[in-house]
Amino acid sequence: MLKSIKSFLRRIFYYLTYVLYRAVFGIEFAKAFRKNGELSYIPKEERGVWKRSMCEMVKEYWVKGHYGFRRRKIVFSFCKSHFEVIKRTEPGDKNVPIVVLCVKNDVRRVRMLVEHYRELGVTKFAIMDNGSDDGTFEWLSDQPDVDLYRCGAQYQTNVKEGWINRLISYYGFGRWYIVTDSDELAVYPGMEEMPLPELTARLENAGVKRVKAITLDTYSDKPLFEESADIRKDFRWIDSDSYKERTANAGIYRIRRFIGGPRYRLMNSGVPLDKHPLVYWEKGTVSADAHYQYPHDLINNAPCFMGVLHYKFIAADIEEYKKRASNDSTFAGNGAFYREYMNYYNEQKEKSLMYEGSVEFTSSGALNKIPVIDWRLP
Numbered sequence: 001m002l003k004s005i006k007s008f009l010r011r012i013f014y015y016l017t018y019v020l021y022r023a024v025f026g027i028e029f030a031k032a033f034r035k036n037g038e039l040s041y042i043p044k045e046e047r048g049v050w051k052r053s054m055c056e057m058v059k060e061y062w063v064k065g066h067y068g069f070r071r072r073k074i075v076f077s078f079c080k081s082h083f084e085v086i087k088r089t090e091p092g093d094k095n096v097p098i099v100v101l102c103v104k105n106d107v108r109r110v111r112m113l114v115e116h117y118r119e120l121g122v123t124k125f126a127i128m129d130n131g132s133d134d135g136t137f138e139w140l141s142d143q144p145d146v147d148l149y150r151c152g153a154q155y156q157t158n159v160k161e162g163w164i165n166r167l168i169s170y171y172g173f174g175r176w177y178i179v180t181d182s183d184e185l186a187v188y189p190g191m192e193e194m195p196l197p198e199l200t201a202r203l204e205n206a207g208v209k210r211v212k213a214i215t216l217d218t219y220s221d222k223p224l225f226e227e228s229a230d231i232r233k234d235f236r237w238i239d240s241d242s243y244k245e246r247t248a249n250a251g252i253y254r255i256r257r258f259i260g261g262p263r264y265r266l267m268n269s270g271v272p273l274d275k276h277p278l279v280y281w282e283k284g285t286v287s288a289d290a291h292y293q294y295p296h297d298l299i300n301n302a303p304c305f306m307g308v309l310h311y312k313f314i315a316a317d318i319e320e321y322k323k324r325a326s327n328d329s330t331f332a333g334n335g336a337f338y339r340e341y342m343n344y345y346n347e348q349k350e351k352s353l354m355y356e357g358s359v360e361f362t363s364s365g366a367l368n369k370i371p372v373i374d375w376r377l378p
Contacts, residue, residue: 018062032079057294060251077162086148094175104130121195206378213306215273219353262353
């Protein structure tokens with residue numbers, strides 16, 4: 001009985017706190033939409049949609065628990081982050097996905113990413129540089145198909161989701177996007193013959209608006225953080241059978257999620273592997289998490305036929321991961337996952353991530369060897 005009363009009072013507290021923040025959100029949106037405000041470029045007919053859907057997204061988390069308090073940062077980041085527009089062009093054909101990402105100091109992998117998606121038929125990238133000083137910004141500036149933005153605000157997991165929404169708001173609703181990180185490459189069955197614009201047209205005809213993918217951590221046959229002259233060639237191995245399904249909350253919904261891969265197999269890491277990289281951004285869609293979008297009731301119905309090759313442990317990462325593993329980390333879980341990675345590395349420096357279930361990813365046919373992927377396209 002006492003437990004039920006405490007739960008009831010907690011929910012009332014969360015709801016009243018949300019009501020207070022809803023008023024604060026209204027003030028921030030009003031300031032951002034005014035002339036010369038951060039969001040003044042958004043067409044008037046879309047402003048109410050962004051405001052309403054973001055507030056509804058936060059409310060879903062808030063009435064469920066403290067996660068709504070964390071996601072308030074998405075709204076504040078969306079409204080208040082100052083974006084410097086370096087280069088911006090018209091969006092083009094809605095069926096040609098715009099690749100959207102934020103990056104800092106990752107020139108080697110971002111070049112690999114741009115080349116990968118160009119090969120799949122992408123003609124536009126919308127990229128926000130978060131203060132790179134390794135040549136990333138300069139290289140992106142030289143690319144004719146990259147729309148480039150710059151923001152110097154401090155990275156934090158939920159703040160980044162606000163940035164993703166900002167990038168998408170420049171191009172609007174009613175089109176396909178690929179939402180990714182700079183160390184990820186989305187892959188799908190038959191991609192060697194079927195470019196992305198053809199795939200999105202097929203999905204639209206089938207009534208599919210989102211695609212689920214499983215993150216496939218790539219690794220070489222050498223120890224962690226070994227130097228590599230060719231990342232894609234050397235980091236060609238993935239796990240085939242170490243994946244498990246579980247459920248978790250997303251707002252008021254229970255969703256199916258994946259864990260597994262070498263981080264689970266060797267490091268006991270429960271980091272979720274499911275992502276929704278390919279999305280038709282309808283009115284009301286919001287990037288609410290690094291792994292999925294709001295509305296949450298659409299998550300479980302998304303077909304899972306894609307993989308996301310995840311180039312996680314290259315030599316250049318080790319010093320950055322040490323920073324992310326600190327107790328004052330701005331990454332998810334205050335860097336808990338990175339502490340797991342570094343603890344394993346410190347104990348197993350001479351070992352690779354290979355095992356008897358490792359398979360080579362040399363073509364999209366390798367997806368057939370992963371049981372949790374339904375490689376049949378809709």
